[in-house]
Amino acid sequence: MLRTFRTMNARTCFTPVTLALAGFLTLAGSGRAETPPLLPGILEFAGRVSHNYWYLFGEAHRAELDALNRQLRQADQQLRQARDDAARQAAAERATRAADRLLELVKQCPRLLRLDLTAARATLQPAGPIEQPGDTGALLLEVNAGGEGLWFSSNAADLSAPGGETSRVSIDLGASGVTYAVAGLDHLPFGRTTLQLRFNRPGQPSLPLPLDVVTPPPGRLKLTVLSDDTGRPTPAMVRLMWRVDGLVRRPANGIEFAPQFDGQGQATGVRAANLPGPLGVHFWCVPGPFDMALAPGVWQIGVRRGVEHEVLFEDVTIKSGELTERTLRPRRWVDMPRRGWWSGDDHVHLRILSDDDARHVMAWVKAEDVHLANIVKMGDIYRTYFEQRGFGPAYRVVDGDYVLAPGQECPRTHDQIGHTLAMNILSMVRNPERYFLYDLVFDEVHAQGGLTGYAHVNSGLFHVHRDMSLNVPRGKVDFVEIIQFNQLGTDLYYDFLNLGCKLTASAGSDVPWGGTIGEVRAYAYLGQQPFSADKWFKAFGRGRTFTTSGPMLEFRVGDALPGDELVMKSNRKLRVRAHAWGDPKRMAPMKLEVVRHGEVIRTAESTDPKNPEAELDFTVEAGPGFWIAARARAGDGTSAHTTPVYVIREGLRFWKFDGLETLLARREESLRQIEGIIAEAKRLDGEGRLEADRYRQQLARQGDALLERVALARGLYAELRRLADSERPRRAALRP
């Protein structure tokens, strides 16, 4: 909404903005404190010309436009917060200077269109056609409606949805005086377009005027991304951003995954990884080379191929009518398969019901260089999602060293006891009538030869600690997700490790809620064996893993790898070696820690900005045994963590003996919470209030069976207490 200001005598030599501000101050002094502090519209105008439409003024003015925008906005805030006339005056002067300079730049802009509505015949000068840079553009106008007043307005028109046979662009004007307007134009056709500009003044009929705009002929970009391993074209994550408007365009063969996402999560083909800095901007998955028309000008091309490759950004100039060819080859900064480590993502949701579906997902895992993706059909108590053609080896999709293996995320309860995962299953295991009895699912998955785990353990989401308290001590669980959305979370993980329960560290992106496949990944160690899904599952099941969103991590205790047990008959020194390293271009510095029973016992940190690498090599006494692991944090905010090595003193459990009371108390609390939600569900069910709440209705009806498991768990924890008592003398004897 635009407003009129009374102005001072025009013979006084002030700029138009000063006149307008003086009018404001007069109004303010007369007690009308609600008047907006600056000319309405000028802030949005300044923001848009500095950020979106700077090219109207040329690169040379871009920095100044940004500075003027900031100065205006700061002055606006200072005016609002001023407590006395002196402060108000200073802010007003600052605003005046910035606004005057902005107005000067606008008036000097060679692309300024002028329209005098007071003339006998209102015509735009120049008359056109007006050149636009490409499929987006803008018009900058000065419209004189006669009389007093100074206004700014900002509009935008999306020309992909033309009204009838014309492309309408609305421009709002002040009732009188001069309006400076910027109108953005999106989705301009190539060549010549006649726009119908509609000038809208309060209380006046809209004035239509035609204006031709012309865009230059497009150029062509032919882009090929090569694999650094083979030198052949490969799928890749590609970003095309036009420097003129800063917007990302979809590559010609960019895969639209939306139909495979069941309308859930971020159901779109453009993906932004949950990773820091340049990794987190928008990319599309392209399955191979493409050749497409693009507006002329400078384009940023970005190419990613997962965590083991450098990210490439390059500016390329596209010229009208010309073909520009680029071949890019993102370089590996590390080759983990050569070191025996193969990446996986334990949590990927995408429908695969056809060969096309499979091809799309395979392109994505290859683009992100993730060797095994657990494609999980998701279930809840009502239904399933992300349907799959089938399960088992026959339904794996294999292309060289890349595998899509069907799994499941089910059962899942959100407000009760957590979400589960399974890998390498032969058939989906789901029974709504026994939905809360997760152990039955775990047993069936194990009977199929699969692996069982919990999702979201890094964050503790969905009260997963509750079912973990039931089934982890019973040995029914193989793995837990400890890193997701670039957040490493170890509280729950350490609690159960400290109780002497072995758990493999895993990672899952949870696409489409996550950004991209492999933004976090679990590496499994196959050594010199050739890669296959079965070997990967076997290694994973042995716990030979580390998880990461960036750094690479190697860890040994003696010759033992993560997941291994070292059984000691007597005390001796053990050599611990840990090595963390990362992409030199973005991960420095690197901090490496070795944790034992969750406590940091050694740290190393690199500070060389060119060398994000840290190593530790030291000895520890085996003592009464422990679990020990390595973790790393890179300077860019990414993290890594290994599965532990379990040092077991014969006859003793590897648990954190001195912290048992606290650990057991937490588990008891989890069990009490389960009892509490069952009791509440039963009460509500008895009152007939759960007809529309299947979760709690079934919880009530399965509650007794679940309470049996609570009792069983309690018995297990009591057993652990007795075990602790029996160990006490032996442990005391071992103390130095």
Place this chain on the structure above:
Amino acid sequence: MPPAQAKWLPAAPRRLVALLRATLLGGLLALASRAHDTLAGYLRHHVIVALGAEYVDVTVHLTFFEDGSEHERALMDADGDGRLSRAETEAYLKQLAPRLAGLVKLRAAGQTMDLVPLREPELDLLGHTRTGRWHHRLSLFFFAPPPPDLAPGTELVVEDRLWPELRAVGLHQVEARDGARLEAVPLRDSLLPPAPEGQAREFKARVLTPPKAAAAAPADVERKPCSAPSEP
């Protein structure tokens, strides 16, 4: 619920703001009661702090997951036709922007600074221009002069009071210019419960190396002699 910041609005829009506020409050309370069910009820706060010699820029990308997006899309759909036009989304942003401006602050060395909106908020419907259960992203852009005497070890804390009643997924990162080095202090837990009344969610960054001072302060824009609006 963002408190009213609209005292400077003329009367008619203020009534609309009050109506909008009431609708939002009721809707958000209903939303909060469902929001505990699934991740669908969460709001992701992605906070980026960029430190340079002249300015600290704070960008907040709010990704509304299904519950929140459904609710906000219904608010955007002024004509109720199930489609979200550009005019509708722009009107939604215009109503929202003033109330969000004061909800993000920057604290450094114990001093809290008001952030200045750098430009208008941006809305990305993530490819879905209809009402319903999708995701969408609302991006807010702020800046402030860097605190004086920034020493290594100083913490820059973004205090975020946006939609405090909704559970949140927190993600933050830092960027540094002009020779500065900054590190993001990891969140204790990426999942953030509803914030107690009056409390902000905090995203911290630690200054490792302050930025080098600008070579010269930008010259003030000089007042020009009287100039009339351009003649046709």
